[in-house]
Each structure stands twice: as C-alpha cells, then as structure tokens.
Amino acid sequence: MLEFQLVLKSSQKITPNVLHLSFVRADGAELPCKPGQFLTFLFPTPDGVKRRSYSIATISGKTTETEIAISYIIGGIASEALFNLKVGDTVTATGPFGRLVLKAEETPARYILAATGTGVAPYRAMLPELVDKITADPNLNVLILLGVQYRADLLYCSDFLECAAAHPQLEFRAYLSREASELHAHEYKGYVQTAFAELNLDPDHDIIYLCGNPNMIDAAFAHVSELGFIPKNVRREKYISSN
Numbered sequence: 001m002l003e004f005q006l007v008l009k010s011s012q013k014i015t016p017n018v019l020h021l022s023f024v025r026a027d028g029a030e031l032p033c034k035p036g037q038f039l040t041f042l043f044p045t046p047d048g049v050k051r052r053s054y055s056i057a058t059i060s061g062k063t064t065e066t067e068i069a070i071s072y073i074i075g076g077i078a079s080e081a082l083f084n085l086k087v088g089d090t091v092t093a094t095g096p097f098g099r100l101v102l103k104a105e106e107t108p109a110r111y112i113l114a115a116t117g118t119g120v121a122p123y124r125a126m127l128p129e130l131v132d133k134i135t136a137d138p139n140l141n142v143l144i145l146l147g148v149q150y151r152a153d154l155l156y157c158s159d160f161l162e163c164a165a166a167h168p169q170l171e172f173r174a175y176l177s178r179e180a181s182e183l184h185a186h187e188y189k190g191y192v193q194t195a196f197a198e199l200n201l202d203p204d205h206d207i208i209y210l211c212g213n214p215n216m217i218d219a220a221f222a223h224v225s226e227l228g229f230i231p232k233n234v235r236r237e238k239y240i241s242s243n
C-alpha cells in the first residue's frame with residue numbers, strides 16, 4: 001500500500017485525554033474510505049519505524065478531510081508525536097484498511113455497536129450509513145454503546161445524541177464506570193459490557209461490533225459466544241500497538 005503525507009489542518013481537545021485531529025493529504029488527493037476503516041501512521045524512531053493505527057472518525061463522508069481521535073498514553077510514541085503536532089506539520093500514513101465496516105447485503109434486526117473510549121470513532125463515521133439503513137428498513141434498530149470512566153470522557157456524545165433524537169430506531173447509551181454524579185437519561189452505571197446481559201441478545205438476528213479496549217472485547221466476545229453468537233456476527237477491532 002502506498003504511503004502518503006497528511007498535513008494537520010486542526011487539532012482540538014474534545015475530552016481531558018482525547019485529541020480530535022483533522023488532516024488533508026499534502027498532494028491534494030482525496031482519501032476515499034469505507035466508514036469504519038482506519039489509517040496507519042508511520043513514526044520514525046531510533047529503533048526503526050513504528051506503525052500506529054487510528055480509526056477514521058469523519059462523519060460527513062468527506063473524502064478530502066480525514067479526522068481521527070487519539071487517546072493520550074504517557075510516553076507513547078504516537079501519543080507524544082500526535083499531541084505535539086502543530087497545524088501545518090505533516091505525518092506519513094498508509095491505508096485505509098480494515099473490515100469493521102457495515103455490509104450492504106445483510107439485514108439484521110439489530111446492530112449493537114459497542115466501544116470503549118476512542119473505539120467509538122468508527123461508529124461516528126458510520127452514522128450517515130446507519131441512517132440510510134434504518135430509513136430503508138423500518139424493522140432495523142441500532143444501539144450504540146460507549147463505555148468511559150467519567151461523563152467528561154464521552155467523546156462525540158452530541159453527534160450520537162442528535163442522531164438518536166432525529167431517528168427513533170437509533171439509540172445511544174453511555175456507560176460510566178466511575179461517574180459519581182446523578183446520571184442523565186442516556187447514561188448507565190458500569191462497564192459497557194455489562195449492558196450485554198440486559199439486551200435480550202438474539203444470536204439469529206443481532207449483529208455485534210466491538211471496538212477499543214482488548215479486555216472489553218474479550219469479555220464481551222466470551223459472553224456473547226456463550227449465548228450462541230457465531231464469530232461472523234461479532235466483529236471485533238482491538239486497539240493495540242502494532243510494533
């Protein structure tokens with residue numbers, strides 16, 4: 001896959017620990033992708049080039065601008081590089097890659113899209129496609145679940161709430177593991193995977209997407225496998241560093 005340069009157009013802190021970055025290609029070319037895919041960034045280090053992947057969060061289907069959300073890891077190679085990037089700086093990237101995408105041909109009764117933290121970025125990118133799907137199919141429901149520690153950590157919350165308000169077939173729930181204050185209507189206490197016990201999951205008609213923290217994904221996958229879900233209907237993307 002060809003490498004290309006991305007130029008930083010803007011950077012914005014959207015939670016205490018997450019930066020939203022918007023890039024364009026330095027050569028002016030478009031960067032078409034399927035909602036749910038990711039880019040891999042290349043960082044030169046004294047130990048060789050390190051590769052780090054980031055889900056494309058762009059909501060609008062725009063192919064000229066590419067947005068990502070990065071969570072800061074103290075001392076992390078990509079974290080330090082991207083959190084210190086200035087508007088106009090460039091990074092080398094390749095992609096898009098990934099199979100955490102919606103499939104045109106399938107007709108589940110319900111999509112359950114569960115994430116921790118920045119793992120919700122691909123679901124933000126999928127919003128227009130999800131709206132198209134629920135508009136075409138009045139029997140389809142979509143449930144987006146986002147797990148974080150505190151309300152302040154909820155990234156892209158307004159995008160999901162606005163979409164849910166406009167489309168009753170789409171619901172957004174936030175799971176807050178450490179929030180002490182009173183919960184809002186869309187908020188639930190605990191880890192995101194605790195939701196699975198209360199959703200009347202149906203292995204024959206539900207399709208599940210899991211994205212983000214590997215521990216959450218393993219726990220959720222073990223739970224739904226016991227309920228009879230086959231791996232094909234539980235799509236997983238674990239946020240780990242490649243090298």
Ligand SMILES: Cc1cc2nc3c(=O)[nH]c(=O)nc-3n(C[C@H](O)[C@H](O)[C@H](O)COP(=O)(O)OP(=O)(O)OC[C@H]3O[C@@H](n4cnc5c(N)ncnc54)[C@H](O)[C@@H]3O)c2cc1C
Pocket residue numbers: 038052053054055056068069070071072073074075076077078079080098118119121237238239240241242
């Ligand atoms: C397909 C894919 C998509 C991804 N999309 C995103 C995305 O959209 N947003 C995003 O923020 N990340 C995403 N990631 C994770 C990302 O690629 C990096 O792994 C992450 O940013 C950490 O990289 P780093 O170089 O800053 O830290 P590293 O240099 O890799 O790690 C530094 C230290 O922190 C530890 N560490 C690494 N990750 C974590 C963690 N999550 N929590 C605690 N300690 C950790 C490491 O073990 C190491 O000791 C994705 C990963 C994959 C595979």
